[in-house]
Amino acid sequence: MIDPETTDEYAKPLVPEQHLAKFALDSPAAAPRVAVIGAGISGLIAARTLREHGWEVVVFEKSRGVGGRAATRRADPGLSFDHGAQYFTARDPHFARQVE
Numbered sequence: 001m002i003d004p005e006t007t008d009e010y011a012k013p014l015v016p017e018q019h020l021a022k023f024a025l026d027s028p029a030a031a032p033r034v035a036v037i038g039a040g041i042s043g044l045i046a047a048r049t050l051r052e053h054g055w056e057v058v059v060f061e062k063s064r065g066v067g068g069r070a071a072t073r074r075a076d077p078g079l080s081f082d083h084g085a086q087y088f089t090a091r092d093p094h095f096a097r098q099v100e
Contacts (some may be wrong), residue, residue, distance in 0.1 A: 031056050040068020045098045 031054050036047045039061035047057045065071060069084030090096035 033058070035060060038068060039063075039066035041070055041099065043068070045095075048098070 033056045034050060036043045036050075036057060036059045039059050043059060043061075044066065047059050050057050063071070067083075070088070071083050072080050073083045074080045090099055
């Protein structure tokens with residue numbers, strides 16, 4: 001059975017300003033190291049956000065390039081195709097600024 005109260009909590013929109021303070025560090029010397037697994041849109045935005053707040057970040061990606069499911073693959077010289085999402089709509093202004 002799904003707890004509706006928990007579901008409502010997860011369904012609330014993420015307001016970055018409410019959460020960014022949790023990542024702020026008092027001094028650069030205290031900067032923890034963190035690994036981000038995956039260089040897709042989510043991984044890259046997470047890495048950039050953490051770096052902007054003083055964290056030391058290393059991104060690991062299994063593929064040859066970045067982009068995850070929104071990457072362009074090249075099969076032969078002059079032959080490329082979109083892998084996964086060909087386009088997406090960024091309705092949230094915070095997300096839109098990140099992917100510009």
